[in-house]
Amino acid sequence: MERIETDILVIGAGSAGLSVAAGAVQMGASVTLLEGGEMGGDCLNFGCVPSKALIASAKVAHAQAHSAVFGVQSVTPQIDYAAAKDHVHDVIAQIAPVDSQDRFEGLGVRVIREYGHFISKTEVEAGPYQITARRIVIATGSSPTVPPIEGLETVPYLTNETLVDLREKPDHLLIIGGGPIGMEMAQAHIRLGCKVTVIEGDRALSKDDPEAAAIVLDALRGEGVEIVESAQVSRVAGEASEVRVETADGRTFSGSHLLLAVGRTPNIDRLKLDAAGVASTKRGIKVDESLRSTNRRVYAIGDVAGGLQFTHVAGYHASVVIRSLLFGLPSKAKTSHIPWATYTDPELAQIGLTEAQARKTHGDRLEVARFDYSHNDRAIAERRKTGFIKVMVVRGRPVGATIVGHQAGEHANLWALVLANRLKMSQIAAMVSPYPTVGEVSKRAAGAYFTPRLFDNPWVKRVVSLVQRWLP
Numbered sequence: 001m002e003r004i005e006t007d008i009l010v011i012g013a014g015s016a017g018l019s020v021a022a023g024a025v026q027m028g029a030s031v032t033l034l035e036g037g038e039m040g041g042d043c044l045n046f047g048c049v050p051s052k053a054l055i056a057s058a059k060v061a062h063a064q065a066h067s068a069v070f071g072v073q074s075v076t077p078q079i080d081y082a083a084a085k086d087h088v089h090d091v092i093a094q095i096a097p098v099d100s101q102d103r104f105e106g107l108g109v110r111v112i113r114e115y116g117h118f119i120s121k122t123e124v125e126a127g128p129y130q131i132t133a134r135r136i137v138i139a140t141g142s143s144p145t146v147p148p149i150e151g152l153e154t155v156p157y158l159t160n161e162t163l164v165d166l167r168e169k170p171d172h173l174l175i176i177g178g179g180p181i182g183m184e185m186a187q188a189h190i191r192l193g194c195k196v197t198v199i200e201g202d203r204a205l206s207k208d209d210p211e212a213a214a215i216v217l218d219a220l221r222g223e224g225v226e227i228v229e230s231a232q233v234s235r236v237a238g239e240a241s242e243v244r245v246e247t248a249d250g251r252t253f254s255g256s257h258l259l260l261a262v263g264r265t266p267n268i269d270r271l272k273l274d275a276a277g278v279a280s281t282k283r284g285i286k287v288d289e290s291l292r293s294t295n296r297r298v299y300a301i302g303d304v305a306g307g308l309q310f311t312h313v314a315g316y317h318a319s320v321v322i323r324s325l326l327f328g329l330p331s332k333a334k335t336s337h338i339p340w341a342t343y344t345d346p347e348l349a350q351i352g353l354t355e356a357q358a359r360k361t362h363g364d365r366l367e368v369a370r371f372d373y374s375h376n377d378r379a380i381a382e383r384r385k386t387g388f389i390k391v392m393v394v395r396g397r398p399v400g401a402t403i404v405g406h407q408a409g410e411h412a413n414l415w416a417l418v419l420a421n422r423l424k425m426s427q428i429a430a431m432v433s434p435y436p437t438v439g440e441v442s443k444r445a446a447g448a449y450f451t452p453r454l455f456d457n458p459w460v461k462r463v464v465s466l467v468q469r470w471l472p
């Protein structure tokens with residue numbers, strides 16, 4: 001057994017672990033990084049990157065089939081599903097060097113390709129290594145949840161992990177779960193020529209603003225995706241290319257392939273957390289606001305910390321703990337300025353509070369300013385008129401924004417800046433947006449906030465008429 005002593009041990013080389021390791025080593029700490037699976041974790045290999053690459057293929061197919069309105073003859077796209085997956089793997093390969101063992105070793109990180117588990121409060125064993133660290137960061141991420149549905153163990157099913165390598169085009173993809181994974185993959189597959197049925201136990205896209213989610217669901221239904229809500233799956237049966245899904249209320253759906261998209265389970269089983277005195281729940285490792293576990297030398301970040309599960313949150317968590325790991329400074333993770341986006345078409349983005357959350361927190365002090373895409377000239381030119389932005393404002397400062405429409409995820413950047421820096425609506429209104437851009441919707445939402453104050457205000461009218469009398 002080789003013994004290693006290190007300042008910081010990072011367990012897991014996904015978005016969270018890599019961000020901590022890169023930051024800490026470049027600021028002078030000695031860093032050891034364990035990775036039992038693929039460098040880059042879920043986002044690169046099975047999550048964000050492959051899903052967005054497949055969505056890009058699907059967009060091209062959709063554009064070919066719907067070009068006539070632009071004066072370009074529509075054609076029936078000839079889909080080569082396996083070639084689309086080649087494109088997905090090529091995209092992963094292009095991004096992989098950034099997350100690679102070579103790059104991290106080049107930065108000075110000791111990278112060990114083994115799964116690790118605790119043997120004491122400060123020690124971890126990984127393959128032939130025993131590592132003692134002053135601080136340990138658990139960044140082991142999450143895996144697709146496989147729910148206890150009767151019959152599941154007898155039926156071939158896909159998860160986001162195995163979907164990446166599927167090369168035969170599903171004739172009819174059944175998706176259990178109408179969250180972001182289910183909806184993104186549903187639209188990608190209908191556009192790539194599959195039949196798609198989504199079976200959702202509750203409400204599809206239930207974590208998002210219902211009015212905005214309804215626009216996305218309408219669009220998907222319009223493209224032919226069957227979305228069945230309030231349909232808790234209780235049993236599955238069948239075999240390869242013939243799968244049957246039954247719901248608790250007795251409905252049955254049949255398809256050729258089954259994708260599970262029912263949420264995530266934290267990767268904690270291998271860690272032997274008891275040995276380190278690190279407490280956990282079903283959602284993940286218990287952490288305080290500083291992302292410290294019940295063992296003060298051990299932090300947990302990213303998906304395994306059980307909060308919002310996004311790559312940018314993993315990166316943000318890394319920045320929060322680095323302050324405390326390297327400088328011993330107090331540092332707290334907040335969620336009030338965190339954005340997320342679902343990359344359906346139209347896209348759906350949320351930053352900070354939804355309208356319902358803001359109403360609950362701020363009551364009558366809440367004002368909602370909104371602007372519709374249908375009044376944006378560029379959106380009209382691009383035939384992307386569906387969507388809206390609404391901004392939740394309290395005493396002149398936004399506390400949340402919801403955007404549904406073309407490139408909503410891109411427009412979320414501006415509102416993420418606004419919320420992170422507690423900017424005022426007047427500062428957004430002062431921005432000059434280039435015309436014609438879809439991004440003008442943000443400025444127009446700020447305009448909508450001031451319109452009644454300026455144009456429907458008798459005092460303003462009185463002052464203007466008075467000044468006009470005196471002006472030479």
Ligand SMILES: Cc1cc2nc3c(=O)[nH]c(=O)nc-3n(C[C@H](O)[C@H](O)[C@H](O)COP(=O)(O)OP(=O)(O)OC[C@H]3O[C@@H](n4cnc5c(N)ncnc54)[C@H](O)[C@@H]3O)c2cc1C
Nearest residue numbers: 012014015016036037041042047116141302303309310311
């Ligand atoms: C289909 C899909 C699409 C997604 N799309 C988006 C998106 O568009 N935008 C977005 O922001 N987020 C998206 N996400 C979420 C995003 O992928 C995750 O939030 C992010 O990957 C979490 O990073 P992480 O570092 O916490 O965990 P992971 O990326 O899961 O990394 C954890 C790593 O730890 C390793 N590991 C586990 N246990 C051990 C151990 N004991 N020892 C050593 N190594 C270990 C694992 O092998 C893994 O590589 C998507 C997720 C999925 C599934």
Ligand SMILES: NC(=O)c1ccc[n+]([C@@H]2O[C@H](COP(=O)([O-])OP(=O)(O)OC[C@H]3O[C@@H](n4cnc5c(N)ncnc54)[C@H](O)[C@@H]3O)[C@@H](O)[C@H]2O)c1
Nearest residue numbers: 177178179180181200201202232233261262263309341342
């Ligand atoms: N664009 C993005 O940023 C993006 C994309 C994909 C995934 N993600 C991340 O990955 C996480 C996981 O995504 P997800 O879609 O798997 O999870 P989710 O928890 O958001 O949605 C799962 C859905 O499955 C339903 N469900 C659970 N059991 C069921 C059953 N037996 N029958 C029918 N329905 C059932 C739930 O009601 C829920 O609506 C997301 O929360 C998000 O953090 C992000």
